[in-house]
Amino acid sequence: MTSWVTEPLVAFDLETTGTDVETDRIVTAAVVRLEPDGAVSAERTWLLNPGVVIPEEASAIHGISTDHAREHGVSASSAVEAITQAVAEVLHSGTPLVVMNARYDLSLLDRECRRYELESISERLGSVPSPVIDPLVIDKHVDKYRKGKRALHALCAHYGVSLEDAHNARADAVAAARVVRRMGEKYQPVGTMSSTDLHDLQVRAAAAQSASLQAYLRRTTNPTAVVESAWPVIPRSR
Template sequence: MSWINGPLAAFDLETTGTDVESDRIVTAAVVRLEPDGAVSAERTWLLDPGVVIPEQASAIHGISTDHARRHGVPASSAIDEITQAVVGVLHSGTPLVVMNARYDLSLLDRECRRYRLKSISERLGVEPSPVIDPLVIDKHVDPYRKGKRALHALCAHYGVSLEDAHDARADAVAAARVVRRMGEQHQCVGAMSLARLHDLQVRAAAVQSVSLQAYLRRTTNPAAIVEAAWPVIPRSR
């Protein structure tokens, strides 16, 4: 049976920024979708990240510093719960859908390090797998399509509804639905085993990073470096 006909889990974060080494988690969601697309289980978290949430970030996800401090749970306990929830999905063999996994999974890894908690990889004993990343897959199956590839753009392209964009739960659900639609439309990935699909994304993400780095060096930043590792960026010493 193809993975597109089975259950999917999805993981999403909303954060204080875009730097995996220094930014913090504000909200998180882990959801399970059945083959018909219905959500059968979900967990969500609102964290007090312990830092001021920049106005630019608040404008995107709607969570202010004051709201997070009043209603959020301590980051250290939430990070442990989020990490264990993701590990539980991967232990079960259910594929984990993460839009731009390189960012979300790497940021969670750094949060574990910050609070001296075991990371996903340390709890599993291996790197996270199987992970399915709609961003990597879309660039692989349709590399020359013009336009944006953010989640809202992918949903529009593949005919998936996205309500409450930048809400962690809504984004997680939409990512799972859109990647299932990708697999249905592109049997070159939809028919793959999860192990082969994961390995394909490792290679595809590296190729995509090389291409983007070359483009940036030609056009805007001669010293640009785009990380090639996927789904988790290795920690610096």
């Protein structure tokens, strides 16, 4: 059986107005296909007018101001439709979708679909998005006790992957795919799995990681802390 490590990957990334999947909006997005040698063979990018003010702290991270988004961005509803369809087509084809911190990006995209009364990825596929490969979940699984940050820039530094123009959606998507390939090459039990088995492993690993963090927080700072365990999409609240 051919390993996913030596097959094409498609990476997906969002830059947004904040970190709350229920209320924040997409500002930029990228869907990028990488060949086995790491070269980019196809890409689509979007700049949206999110319809709300982009907080200064968010603009400081990704470089997109409210005025720039209003002047140059496309309507959020049409862009969300195009982004969702592009991601759904990738997953429908069976090509693994690489998403750094998938629980955030895919959940926020899901909520944007609800906001604009569009079919979500899950509704288009008839199932939860799969196969998804998340460098954050995999790194925590294969190197559980390593100290230090696990943000994308830290993973790139640890695995020897160049990251230029961080917090640009295209650049982050490319780096995420390249870094997860390095993980697969280094950790053979992960690298030799089918993409479906790897997806299922991440569902279990993400739940275990959340349970561990929740227990730590309850023990140290907040006795009632709750850490989301669902992956790759947080279920919608009623």
